[in-house]
Amino acid sequence: MEWTPEAKEAFKQVPPAVQAMAKTGIESYARDKGLGVIDIEALEKAGSTLMGGHVNGKDKTSGLNVGVNRRHTMQLTDVKSFFANDTEDPLHDAFDRKMTVHAMPKGKPIKQEALQKSWDKIMNSKEGLPVRNLYIHIPFCETHCRFCGFYQNPYRSDSAEKYIDALIQEMELTAKKTFARYLPFQSVYFGGGTPTALSSTSLARLVSAVKNLFPLSNDCEITLEGRTYNFTHEKIEAAMSAGINRISIGVQSFDTGIRKSLGRKETKEKVIETLRCLKDSGRAVVIIDLIYGLPGQTLEVWEEDIKTFLSLELDGCDFYQLNVFRGGPLEKAVSKGSLPKPATLKEQADYYVRGVELMDAAHYRRLSTSHWARTTRERSLYNLFSRGRSECIPLGSGAGGWIKDCFFFVEGDLDVYFKAIEAGQNPFSFGMKRPGKDLLYRDISYEMESGYCDLKKISSLSHLDLLGVLEPVLSQWEKAGLINLSDGCIYLTTAGEFWTVNLAQIMIDFLQEELGKEDLP
Numbered sequence: 001m002e003w004t005p006e007a008k009e010a011f012k013q014v015p016p017a018v019q020a021m022a023k024t025g026i027e028s029y030a031r032d033k034g035l036g037v038i039d040i041e042a043l044e045k046a047g048s049t050l051m052g053g054h055v056n057g058k059d060k061t062s063g064l065n066v067g068v069n070r071r072h073t074m075q076l077t078d079v080k081s082f083f084a085n086d087t088e089d090p091l092h093d094a095f096d097r098k099m100t101v102h103a104m105p106k107g108k109p110i111k112q113e114a115l116q117k118s119w120d121k122i123m124n125s126k127e128g129l130p131v132r133n134l135y136i137h138i139p140f141c142e143t144h145c146r147f148c149g150f151y152q153n154p155y156r157s158d159s160a161e162k163y164i165d166a167l168i169q170e171m172e173l174t175a176k177k178t179f180a181r182y183l184p185f186q187s188v189y190f191g192g193g194t195p196t197a198l199s200s201t202s203l204a205r206l207v208s209a210v211k212n213l214f215p216l217s218n219d220c221e222i223t224l225e226g227r228t229y230n231f232t233h234e235k236i237e238a239a240m241s242a243g244i245n246r247i248s249i250g251v252q253s254f255d256t257g258i259r260k261s262l263g264r265k266e267t268k269e270k271v272i273e274t275l276r277c278l279k280d281s282g283r284a285v286v287i288i289d290l291i292y293g294l295p296g297q298t299l300e301v302w303e304e305d306i307k308t309f310l311s312l313e314l315d316g317c318d319f320y321q322l323n324v325f326r327g328g329p330l331e332k333a334v335s336k337g338s339l340p341k342p343a344t345l346k347e348q349a350d351y352y353v354r355g356v357e358l359m360d361a362a363h364y365r366r367l368s369t370s371h372w373a374r375t376t377r378e379r380s381l382y383n384l385f386s387r388g389r390s391e392c393i394p395l396g397s398g399a400g401g402w403i404k405d406c407f408f409f410v411e412g413d414l415d416v417y418f419k420a421i422e423a424g425q426n427p428f429s430f431g432m433k434r435p436g437k438d439l440l441y442r443d444i445s446y447e448m449e450s451g452y453c454d455l456k457k458i459s460s461l462s463h464l465d466l467l468g469v470l471e472p473v474l475s476q477w478e479k480a481g482l483i484n485l486s487d488g489c490i491y492l493t494t495a496g497e498f499w500t501v502n503l504a505q506i507m508i509d510f511l512q513e514e515l516g517k518e519d520l521p
């Protein structure tokens, strides 16, 4: 579909993590409205349809966890607008919607022409936080799973090989910089897309390049993300031998019928066989992702998914809440009636609580409100670090990462990416400058996702009276049954854990409003 240059420019303001999903939704909206070209007006109308507003009762997606409803435009005209709903049932009714996927403060976009200069300034200095991560993106998938908003390109061996060559060139360009050489990296994450779709040779080349080019800490966590589909014995061997020490498999559901209906190819038995093979090798930590609220996944099926996971005695597990992306394949299939309606947001709350009960009963260790570890081998360093005080160098088409006070997003269009690499340039398509008190917001986001928030400690670190500023909101949340306050520390109740990102986002928004212009970047 054709886009006007103005619409293309305006689209760059969409947060990179959701750009692929947003583009699909906007183009689908334009097709539905019979528009041949997307201009600024169409973009704005599509944006308001996709991102906000209540879904009316006739809509087949009514009541679902749809899209991402950002609250950033809220003005602090009435403190009550930051309160939870007045309800006896906070788990199901504290808020009408999930507001975001990860809580973060407002930033200011960096102009395209200033991106390279900002990058060079940071990378030519050794200054920065001592915890450093590398995120490396593989933008290919062998199939497009219906529930996913992050699909970029189909996997083809020739384009993947060309991509690995370019990615290694990008790594060489970056690894020479002072910032990349000064302190060791404590975690490396190969995410996607589907890194396990790569050939054995490509996997080995990539991991070896990272190890040769960047200083890594002795206990560096090196994660390979992917699926069991086509993750052959040969590839597993190549990845482990090259130095991968953590494998994160997106299982989503073990149920064969549900898997097939969502575009997953393998049966429950085949998934289990590969997971056992990974575990039995003993060479890497093995964790899986499970999604709750999928179409056809009753509470009983969800319980069975968790029980199957527990029976395998892997190292850990992450729970993800299904988010139905507007205009995406899942919403279309549900609207047409070719897939059953997934669990509503209220039902998802019940699934979450049941999941917590089963993991607690199995005595798994809680690493965050959605991640559990069975063994001490599982540390989930990349995920924990990236929410808190750390730096992250992004590499590869579609990668994003925060370094010092800036966010950089690497160009998602492969042709543009290849051309820039050939010319010896860093192919950034988007950047964002953080607000002045960014570390304060990172502390809040990190601790809230860990199930608590020590405001007394964070107040002292930021030289602000956070308990005083947030008092009206916190006491309303305590009354509403979302948090307990003790000695200046917030402890989330189970209902609060389900609404973690809403609570963290509201705290950040409230503080940014209170701190006013002095905290804008």
Ligand code: SF4
Residues within 6 Å of the ligand: 140, 141, 142, 143, 144, 145, 148, 149, 150, 151, 192, 193, 194, 227, 250
């Ligand atoms: S493999 Fe992963 S990234 Fe690719 S479409 Fe499926 S869920 Fe999305």
